Amino acid sequence: MTSSETQPDDCIIIGAGPAGLTAAIYLARFHLSIRLFDCGSSRAAMIPCTRNHAGYPEGIKGTDLLRLMYAQAKRYGAHRELAEVTALSRDEDGFAVRIGDRIARARTVLLATGVVNHRPRSLPDDVHDAALARGLLRYCPICDGYEVTDKRVGVIGTGDHGMREALFLRGYTRDVTLIAPDAEHGLDDACMAKLDAAGIQRVDGPCGGFAIEGDRLALDTAGGRMAFDSVYPALGSRIRSHLAVEAGARASEDGCLEVDDHQRTSIPGLFAAGDVVKGLDQISHAMGEAGVAATTIRNTLSEQSPLWR
Known part of the structure; x- marks a missing residue:
C-alpha cells in the first residue's frame, strides 16, 4: 500500500x-x-x-x-x-x-x-429505470408529491413506515393504495384505523410482474393485477x-x-x-x-x- x-x-x-x-x-x-x-x-x-x-x-x-x-x-x-x-x-x-x-x-x-433506497426485489432494472424517468416510479413524496395530485397512486410497503407514507400522499390524492411487498400486511389495529379513516385501500402481496402498460406502471398483487399513475416504494x-x-x-x-x-x-x-x-x-x-x-x-x-x- x-x-x-x-x-x-x-x-x-x-x-x-x-x-x-x-x-x-x-x-x-x-x-x-x-x-x-x-x-x-x-x-x-x-x-x-x-x-x-x-x-x-x-x-x-x-x-x-x-x-x-x-x-x-x-x-x-x-x-x-x-x-x-x-x-x-x-x-x-x-x-x-x-x-x-x-x-x-x-x-x-x-x-x-x-x-x-431499497427497491422492490422483483422489479427488473430496465423497467425500474424507464419508470423512474417517466415519473411512474417515485421515491420521495416530499420532493414530488405535488406531481401526483389527484392521480392514482400505489405505495409498496407495510407496517408503520408504509402507513405513514400512504397517509402523506393522501394529502395529494384520494386514490391511494397500500400494497404489501411480500405477503400479508403487517399492520396493527392503530395503523389500520388510520388508513381506514383516510380511505386508503390495502392490498396484500406478494407484488411482482412489473411492467409499463401505456401511461401506467402495472404490477401483480394478491388482489389481482393493478396499474397506477405513480408507484412509491416505501421500503426504507x-x-x-x-x-x-x-x-x-x-x-x-x-x-x-x-x-x-x-x-x-x-x-x-x-x-x-x-x-x-x-x-x-x-x-x-x-x-x-x-x-x-x-x-x-x-x-x-x-x-x-x-x-x-
Missing part, C-alpha cells in the same frame, strides 16, 4: 452529491486544499426532474444540478476523483483515507455518502455510514450518523452532512448542513494554525 502525498490536505470530502459539492464550493473558496472522492452513485442523479429546489421554477434534472454544482466547485480549484473510498482511520496527521491500494491523508474529513433505505461507524463514530440504530449543531461526529475532525446524517432527506437540507460543516472545518483548522494568505 502506498501513500500518494507527503503533506495532508486540509479536508477530504467523500461523496459528490449536493452535500459534498456544496462543501467543496465553500472549502475551495476558503482557499483550503481539498480532495473530493466520489463513487458515482449519488441518489440525486436518479431524479428525472425536481421542481421544489429553489431557483429553478421549471425544474431541473438531478444530473444537470450535479453537473452545475461541480462546475462551480471546479472553478475555485476543487477536483473530483471517481473512486471508491474503502476505509478511513485516524493517524498522526488527522486521517488516513484508503482508496484501492493508495492512502490519502487529510487534517479533516467530511462524509457526504448519502443513502441507497441503507445508510452509507459504514466508513465512519467502522472508524468508531456513533450512529443511530438505523445507521444515521450522530452529529452536533456544527455537523461534527463523535470523532474529532470527522464531519458529516446530508442524508447520511439523521434528519430530513432533502437537497436543500443537505446543502445547508454542508455549508455549516465547511465553515466549521475552516474555523477548526484556523484554530490549529493561522490560515493567512
Whole structure:
C-alpha cells in the first residue's frame, strides 16, 4: 500500500452529491486544499426532474444540478476523483483515507455518502429505470408529491413506515393504495384505523410482474393485477455510514450518523452532512448542513494554525 502525498490536505470530502459539492464550493473558496472522492452513485442523479429546489421554477434534472454544482466547485480549484473510498482511520496527521491500494491523508474529513433506497426485489432494472424517468416510479413524496395530485397512486410497503407514507400522499390524492411487498400486511389495529379513516385501500402481496402498460406502471398483487399513475416504494433505505461507524463514530440504530449543531461526529475532525446524517432527506437540507460543516472545518483548522494568505 502506498501513500500518494507527503503533506495532508486540509479536508477530504467523500461523496459528490449536493452535500459534498456544496462543501467543496465553500472549502475551495476558503482557499483550503481539498480532495473530493466520489463513487458515482449519488441518489440525486436518479431524479428525472425536481421542481421544489429553489431557483429553478421549471425544474431541473438531478444530473444537470450535479453537473452545475461541480462546475462551480471546479472553478475555485476543487477536483473530483471517481473512486471508491474503502476505509478511513485516524493517524498522526488527522486521517488516513484508503482508496484501492493508495492512502490519502487529510487534517479533516467530511462524509457526504448519502443513502441507497431499497427497491422492490422483483422489479427488473430496465423497467425500474424507464419508470423512474417517466415519473411512474417515485421515491420521495416530499420532493414530488405535488406531481401526483389527484392521480392514482400505489405505495409498496407495510407496517408503520408504509402507513405513514400512504397517509402523506393522501394529502395529494384520494386514490391511494397500500400494497404489501411480500405477503400479508403487517399492520396493527392503530395503523389500520388510520388508513381506514383516510380511505386508503390495502392490498396484500406478494407484488411482482412489473411492467409499463401505456401511461401506467402495472404490477401483480394478491388482489389481482393493478396499474397506477405513480408507484412509491416505501421500503426504507441503507445508510452509507459504514466508513465512519467502522472508524468508531456513533450512529443511530438505523445507521444515521450522530452529529452536533456544527455537523461534527463523535470523532474529532470527522464531519458529516446530508442524508447520511439523521434528519430530513432533502437537497436543500443537505446543502445547508454542508455549508455549516465547511465553515466549521475552516474555523477548526484556523484554530490549529493561522490560515493567512
